[in-house]
Amino acid sequence: VLVYLMEVTGYEAFRAFGVSYVLWVVLSFAVGRYETEQRRLASMEFDSFQRRQQKKAAAYRETKAEADDAFAQRECSICLEELHMGAPSRKTAELPCGHRFHEGCIRSWLVRSDHQRCPICRRATGGWDRVLEVVF
Numbered sequence: 001v002l003v004y005l006m007e008v009t010g011y012e013a014f015r016a017f018g019v020s021y022v023l024w025v026v027l028s029f030a031v032g033r034y035e036t037e038q039r040r041l042a043s044m045e046f047d048s049f050q051r052r053q054q055k056k057a058a059a060y061r062e063t064k065a066e067a068d069d070a071f072a073q074r075e076c077s078i079c080l081e082e083l084h085m086g087a088p089s090r091k092t093a094e095l096p097c098g099h100r101f102h103e104g105c106i107r108s109w110l111v112r113s114d115h116q117r118c119p120i121c122r123r124a125t126g127g128w129d130r131v132l133e134v135v136f
């Protein structure tokens with residue numbers, strides 16, 4: 001079959017086909033190497049990006065922990081004595097707003113008719129402020 005095609009079309013067609021085929025193989029190889037290199041560079045860049053993001057996340061967690069510790073409530077705002085969580089001598093109580101006080105201190109504060117709010121944030125202890133926040 002090959003000899004017949006060579007006789008019918010002449011050698012020039014086979015030479016042109018051979019050159020085209022060789023050119024196609026060389027270009028395919030070059031494109032393949034380029035794509036492989038681009039994938040490798042993209043993978044390296046992605047790995048570098050992930051490492052940077054992990055470092056940022058770790059730094060954020062440390063900063064957040066430090067900030068939470070700095071703003072942690074350590075004393076009763078009514079008597080200004082230190083809050084001992086879980087100490088049986090002075091129990092602590094937490095209002096709906098999240099602020100903590102000695103149980104006796106907050107009871108005496110709330111018994112007064114003019115103080116039905118948190119001494120720190122002034123949110124109503126009955127919870128109506130939260131309802132208004134959600135509605136409006």
